[in-house]
Amino acid sequence: MxxxxxxxxxxxxxxxxxxxxxxxxxxxxxxxxxxxxxxxxxxxxxxxxxxxxxxxxxxxxxxxxxxxxxxxxxxxxxxxxxxxxxxxxxxxxxxxxxxxxxxxxxxxxxxxxxxxxxxxxxxxxxxxxxxGQTLREHLDARGPLEPDEALAILVPVMSGIAAAHASGIIHRDLKPENVILSRSPSGEIIPKIIDFGLAKLHEPGKQSLTRLGMLLGTPQYMAPEQVLAEKVDTRADVWAMGVVTFEMLSGVQPFGAEGLARLLAKIVSSEPPPSLDFVAPKAAWPFAPVVARALARDLKERFATILDFRDALCEAHGGARLLVGHAAPHAGQLAVPGLVDVVPIEDPVLDAPVHDLAEGFAAHHADDGGGYVRVNRPPPPMPPRPAATPQRPRVPVLTPLPASRTEWGGPESRSQTDEDPVKLAEEALDVNALGDAIRWAEIALEVPGESEDVRGKAWLVLAIAHRWLGHYSEAARAAQEAMARMARGSNGWHAAFGHLVIAYGYLGRKDRLLARVDELVQLEEEEGVTTEAHLVSACRLAIFVIRAGVPPLGRKLARDAHSRVARAGAVGPFLRAWLAAARAEIAIFEGDPAAYLRRVEAAVDGFTEASDVRNACVQRTNVGLAYMHLGAYDRACFGLRRAVAVAEPMQLDFVPFAQGALGYCLAHLGRDAEGLPIIEAALETSRQRKDRRREAGLLVHAARIRAMQGDHVGAVTLARTAAEEAEDIPAQRAYALAVLASSLLAEGHTVAALAPASEAASHLDRIGGIEDGEALTRLVQALALHGTGQEADAKRRLGEARRRLLEKADKIGDRRFRRSFLEQVPDHRRLIETAAQWLGPA
CATH class of the missing domain: 3.30.200.20 (Phosphorylase Kinase; domain 1)
Known part of the structure; x- marks a missing residue:
């Protein structure tokens, strides 16, 4: 092809x-x-x-x-x-x-x-x-490039190669075909290196896959040492980029020859390669000595690193400065990290303002099919700086989390030895190989003489892997061990702290959750809030404190974190995702299903942008739950099936929960014979994991389906067991008691139903809201009061329940969802109909 x-x-x-x-x-x-x-x-x-x-x-x-x-x-x-x-x-x-x-x-x-x-x-x-198109296709269409355009491509490519070299990787097949001028969604052109099929990984102690005497690569771009099948290092990539640079500036390859044998002979010949100033346009002549050094056959004379080569090219171009930051490119513009001096110019073709990189870099036409618009006149002078004006005191900028798949550190946080078990454990965690991550982390902890920092990283990997497998006791212990070995307040410490919070939340340890709140407050008093990691910890605490039945404290934690982010300005996607998740938790407990849907969708976007597949999958499950709360059971089933399909192969802890919600939604679509076995299988998994919180939720789902089938005796048994399992989880206990009371009422046991109905309502009044079953809880209390002769109290309670339900519905902007919320959710429909009979129209 x-x-x-x-x-x-x-x-x-x-x-x-x-x-x-x-x-x-x-x-x-x-x-x-x-x-x-x-x-x-x-x-x-x-x-x-x-x-x-x-x-x-x-x-x-x-x-x-x-x-x-x-x-x-x-x-x-x-x-x-x-x-x-x-x-x-x-x-x-x-x-x-x-x-x-x-x-x-x-x-x-x-x-x-x-x-x-x-x-x-x-x-x-x-x-x-x-x-986008490859650099090869671009060169075939354009011929030699102007130096400014060539550097707009070469600088980011070389920066990417440097990152690979820093990770111990030699590409060994760099060529124009393996660079794609990728167009981002916003329109800028970002060069991307592809195809690591011939990459060499520096792995001490491991035998190379390359046999002695074997040639690997594309002949035109192979360094002499590659041709001679000798040992290669990063300077082979320097050579290849020298050939690519020669070709970009001249339009021809430096070692053109007919036939493979002659080409290879030219590469290893003692005769110097042609000089760029003999074959390239005059504008490229200043680069001739730089490219000649990149193509030096003697390794000692060649650039030692790709960064040396890159910087030399920039100096030859006129001393373009290299900085860490860069201005955001506009649509259709080449994005070149490191180059500065972005100035506005007028596009001579479009007669519209665009931006140009450093001394008239060519701007890419967003609609011209991949060609470049030439800008030959110098940029106009920069406008004068405005006079200094008084400014408000600056809010300290939050230290961002690293741009990495691990929230506690990027490549620099890993050891330098590729065969180090801690590094292998982190890499396994990156690709969701949780069992492998645990095995490597346990091996790392057995290595004698390791530093506390290394051991802390191993314990942190264990905490995260166990958490996602549903081993919450093991996760809590590992998180505590990690925190004891990491600098207090560091990214790693907060990652361990957050997973300790999650473990305690799923274990139902309300006392220990509240102790973590005190710990975070003390840390803030000592050091202040200066990092994104600190606010992520606050968001995690907020979610599980709300679920533990202390919503005012959870709201305060989440809103304080949100206000600090608002003052700090832009933050990273991982923190944005956790802020959205915390605010979603508040929304569902405040009875705003539409806001809940918006916020969990925002959390999905944030975790996806942060490359956090596991948390994105959790929030996908929550999107399905949001549709369930809105009565859109078909949409809920579709989303939940997809979430289960992704999470199940990774054996993630929330799979039984998602399966339970899926089974419950299927039952509402009249497919209870399909839904109940799904819930029963999920129940067995939760029991094996000793996950009481999820077991209680699944028992409630099973009880409700039994009630739909007319088996109220079975529903009573399941609901009573659920209430016992959720004894220290107020929101779930309230829902279980409401289902128990509803089934007892259906069996005609009105007096017996009053106690669980009243207790459920008291939990609801104290908490202020629950995620599931709020309408049922308020309705069964009114029905039980009515059945025991307390007519006035029953009508008062039912009127309050209808008012609250309609207030929730009024928050739903989409009329179709508002209608399904009131008519398709059986508890809501029943409440509205009962209130109309007792109290008249709303």
Whole structure:
């Protein structure tokens, strides 16, 4: 397949088009015949990636455009051909590609979303689906580039390579085909490095997959040491980028030759490569000595690092300054992290203001199909700075969480040794291999002489993995051990603190949750609130304090965190997601299902942006619950099925909860025979995990379905057991008691129903609201009072219940949802009908 883009310009990362000369790769690189394509469009991989079409195929595997049904986005899924699943060397190489790409987190390297293995042994790799053309296609259409445009591409690419080198990865196949000029949703062009299939990982103590004497790479871009099959280091990538730079500035390759043998001979020849100033336009001549040094055959004379090469190019261009920050590019503009001096100019074609990078960098036309608009005149002078005006005192900026899949640190927080079990544990956690993460962390704790910091990281991995597997006691112990070994108030300490809070919440340890509030307040008094991690801890506490039956304190924690963020300005997606989750918890307890839906959807977006698949999946489940609360049971079933499909293979702790909600929604759609077995299976899982909170919730769902089926005796038994399990969880106990009272009333036991109905109502009055069953709780109290002759009190209670329900409905802006909320939720419909009979129209 010479061009693996589709008609929209989308390209799957990790596949290479045909080259004029073949890649020297021990793996077959020809197009796989149709019989070897492992799956077809319409198939679902890992219960969540729906394959839509083949967009590329190579010797190792096939790349599909796929739809992530959980996150609702397009991805590229590269699936290894099944017949390689039994070949250890091919499996090792595919895994190595996944490990190499996933190890580096950089905006100019294709993002790896997930790695997994199918039942047939074939590995799959899920990456972002890039939209744009390759640098090769751009060069073929344009010829030599102006220096400013070339640097707009080269600088970010070299920065990405530097990040890979810092992680111990040598790409070994850098070329224009492996750089995609990706167009972001906002329109800017971001160069992305793809295809780590030939990457070399520096792993001390491990045997290399490359055999001595084996040539790997694309001939035109191979360094002499690669051609000679000698040991290579990061300077091989410097050479390759030297060739790419030569080609971008001149339009030709420095070692052109007919035939593979002659090409390789030229590369290793003692004759110096041609000088750039002989073949390139005059504007590129200042770069000739820099490129010549990058192409030095003597390793000692070549640039030692890719950053040295990058900086030398910038200096040759006129001393463009390199800074950490950069101005945000406008739509259609090349995004170049590090380059500054963004000045407004007038586009001579569009006659509209655009932005140009450093000394007249060419602006990319957003609608011209991939070409560049030339800007030949110098930019106008910058406008004078306005006179200084008095400003308000600045609010201290919150220290952000690292841009990493781990909330406690990025690559710099990991050890330098690739075979270190702590690093392997963190990497396993990154890709949701929770069992592997636990095993590696336990191995790390057995290593003698490790520092307290390293041991703290191992305990933190254990805490997080156990939490997601539903082992809350183990998670609590590991979190405490991690906190004892980490600097108080650090990102790692807060990560451990947050997971301790979550564990205590699911264990129903209200006393220990409140003690954590005191601990966080004390830390704030000592050190102040200066980090995003501190506010994430506050949000986690807020959620579980509300669930423990102390909503005023939970509201205060969440609102204080929100106000601090409002004063601080922009914050990262992980904190934004937790703020949304905390505010969603407040919304549901305040009886605002529409706000709850909006906020959990915002939490999904934040966690997705932060690459937190597990928490995004939790919030997807909550989206399904929001639809359930609104009476949109069909939508709820659709969302809950997708959440379960993603979470179940990872064995995440909330799967039984999501299954219970799914079974309950199915019953409301008249499919109780399908829903009840789902709930019963989820109950068994929760009992095995000794998860009392979720067991109580599932028992309530089962009781309600039994009542729908007319089995009120069975419903009474299940509801009574649920109330006992939720003895120290006020909100759930209230719902269980309400279901118990409702079933007793249905059996004609009015006097027996009064006690549980009254207790449920007292819990509700004290808490101020509950997530599930509020309307039922208020209704059964009125019915029990009415049945025992307390008519006036019954009518008063029922009138209050109707008023509160209608107030909730008034908050729902969408009329269709408002109608389903009042008419499709059986408890709401029954309450409205009963109130109309007793009290007349509202």
């Amino acid at each position: 010479g061009d693996d883009r589709n008609e929209q310009g989308e390209r799957a990362p990790g596949m290479r088009p045909d080259d004029a000369l073949p890649d020297l790769d021990p793996e077959p690189r020809s197009i796989a015949p149709p019989s070897t394509i492992p799956l077809s469009p319409g198939t679902v991989v890992a219960d969540k990636f729906a394959l839509q079409r083949v967009i590329a195929s190579g010797g190792m595997g096939t790349v599909f455009e796929a739809w992530d049904t959980l996150i609702e986005r397009k991805v590229a899924l590269k699936l290894m051909h099944p017949h390689y699943a039994t070949d250890p060397s091919m499996v090792a190489r595919f895994r190595r590609e996944a490990q190499a790409a996933a190890r580096v987190q950089h905006p100019n390297i294709v993002n790896v979303l997930e790695v997994g293995r199918r039942r047939d042994g074939a590995f799959y790799l899920v990456q972002e689906l890039l939209v």
